[in-house]
Amino acid sequence: MAIRKEAGAGSSAEEGDRGVSILRLLFTGGCFVGMGLTAYLTGLHWWGKLPAGCSADGGCGAVLTSAWSKLFGQPVSLYGFGLYTALAALSSLGWTPFRRGLALSLLLFGVLWSILFVYVSLFVLEATCPYCLTSAGLLSFLFLLLLFWPGAKPDRRFWLGLLPAVLAVGGGSAALFHFSALRGEQAARAALIAKQEGEELRWLEELAKHLDKKGVKFYGATWCNHCRLQRALFGQAASLLPFIDCAPGGRGTPLIAPCREIGVRTFPTWTIGNRRYEGILTPETLAELTGFRPRPGNGGNPAIGP
Incomplete structure (x- = not known):
């Protein structure tokens, strides 16, 4: 009986290790996909080109050349690249409660900004950008994956303190950026439609x-x-x-x-x-x-x- 119990315990441990390895592979792979996507968009922005697959109806062009495409003079995708890189680095170090809480905070921040960009593209610019939607879906997937990851989880200080702070700062900064870009877009349009005489x-x-x-x-x-x-x-x-x-x-x-x-x-x-x-x-x-x-x-x- 003892031998059978030990064998069963060993089998369960191996299955658990295999499951964690698959999760780690999915998370790290998702980070590298995000890094590749954002690096591609950033490079094309710097070279003044549009990415492959942008349709002639102006969907990608309208989104990627709008007032919402830049932050502090740089393409928004550059900051996305930094986010995915930080997540990949944290994953490579192994998940502790602190690192997991930090990664969840970064992901939540990214998801909030992604929601803003999806809203702007669909309801303000009335256009779609498959690259932006892909990044938004990828961040949401990584957030849920890490949220339900087995093992040590962040303590109550994270859920009661840091998480609400991230929600407030992330949501507030996204809203501030949106209204600033909206004012800039309206001012530029008003200047352009002025009649020449x-x-x-x-x-x-x-x-x-x-x-x-x-x-x-x-x-x-x-x-x-x-x-x-x-x-x-x-x-x-x-x-x-x-x-x-x-x-x-x-x-x-x-x-x-x-x-x-x-x-x-x-x-x-x-x-x-x-x-x-x-x-x-x-x-x-x-x-x-x-x-x-x-x-x-x-x-x-x-x-x-x-």
């Missing part, structure tokens, strides 16, 4: 006609937010732009043939000669690229957008 308007009208004569094309969609901002830069002269509506059937519908043929993947897209430019271009930039005279009293500005 007099000599300014004449210059914009002549520039729009010049672009059409040069064979320049502006690919976009009437429902695209970034396209509306692009047109707003021309004020009352916007109707003269060489605009091609790539998705007249609405969001999510197939692109028309001319847009498919040149491989439009985000709105707006400009073609000037043999070159293609993705994102919003200022009138000054368009004038410079096409050899048009400079704007009255303005030396020119760089391109903006993705």
Whole structure:
């Protein structure tokens, strides 16, 4: 009987060790997936590129180039990379009650910010970003995995003290960031939609006609937010732009043939000669690229957008 009990106990211990190893593999693997995802998005942001798979309806572009895409001048994905790296480091050291509580706090902080970004993309920008949704789901998965992890758990001080503090700081900072970005977005939009008058308007009208004569094309969609901002830069002269509506059937519908043929993947897209430019271009930039005279009293500005 004693031998059988010892054998059973040994078998249970082995199964428990195997289960913990699987959990550790899942957690560490999830951290590395998150690090790879956020590093990819950060690198592309620094290089001024959009990630693969961003649809031409502006979903990814609208989210990743919005006022909510940066924090202190750096892409939000950079801070996500730091979060996943810290979680991977804590996991490699082994879980103690303190480390587990710290990791849960970091994950909860990340989940709160992810909820903000999902809300903004779906209800403010009315766009979807699969990369952002993937990161939000990954953080939620890691949080639940660590929450129900067997073994020593954080003590009552964590649940009664640190956890409420994280909820308050994480939620408060996310809300503050949101309203700050919202004000910035509204101020930028108000500045863009200001009507041009007099000599300014004449210059914009002549520039729009010049672009059409040069064979320049502006690919976009009437429902695209970034396209509306692009047109707003021309004020009352916007109707003269060489605009091609790539998705007249609405969001999510197939692109028309001319847009498919040149491989439009985000709105707006400009073609000037043999070159293609993705994102919003200022009138000054368009004038410079096409050899048009400079704007009255303005030396020119760089391109903006993705």
